[in-house]
Amino acid sequence: MQPTTSVSSPLFQKNLSEWKIDDDGMGQYRLFLLLAAAFLLLNGVSAARPAVLIGAWRPIENVSDLQVHEIGKFTVTKHNKKATASLKFQSVVSGETQVVTSTNYRMVIAAADGGASNKYEAVV
Numbered sequence: 482m483q484p485t486t487s488v489s490s491p492l493f494q495k496n497l498s499e500w501k502i503d504d505d506g507m508g509q510y511r512l513f514l515l516l517a518a519a520f521l522l523l524n525g526v527s528a529a530r531p532a533v534l535i536g537a538w539r540p541i542e543n544v545s546d547l548q549v550h551e552i553g554k555f556t557v558t559k560h561n562k563k564a565t566a567s568l569k570f571q572s573v574v575s576g577e578t579q580v581v582t583s584t585n586y587r588m589v590i591a592a593a594d595g596g597a598s599n600k601y602e603a604v605v
Contacts, residue, residue, distance in 0.1 A: 535580055536579065537579065538578070538579045539578055539579075540577050541576040541578055549586075550572075552586055552588070553572070553573040553603075560601075568594055569592060569593040569594075573590055574590065574591050586604070589601070
């Protein structure tokens with residue numbers, strides 16, 4: 482049986498050989514362009530979200546968070562043991578986090594030294 486070379490619709494009479502893509506490499510080039518455009522479009526959609534860069538310092542959004550409070554308290558306790566000091570933790574004023582193999586914290590901590598309240602910077 483011979484393959485059909487024309488469409489038998491009365492509204493659309495076209496020889497199928499005219500629709501054949503010449504093997505000049507343009508078909509592959511068009512496919513490549515289509516795939517590249519789809520990739521760029523999808524990559525642009527994901528790029529709309531802010532990326533977390535490894536090693537970049539990012540502000541702590543809620544310094545009143547219980548975990549942030551505990552890390553600040555831990556920092557003052559460790560400092561007191563190492564420096565034989567008697568600081569009393571009050572609060573975390575501000576801070577940043579850095580994601581590396583673990584999470585580092587850089588904080589400004591309010592602590593009382595005797596009767597005076599001061600601010601201290603700590604990196605944990």
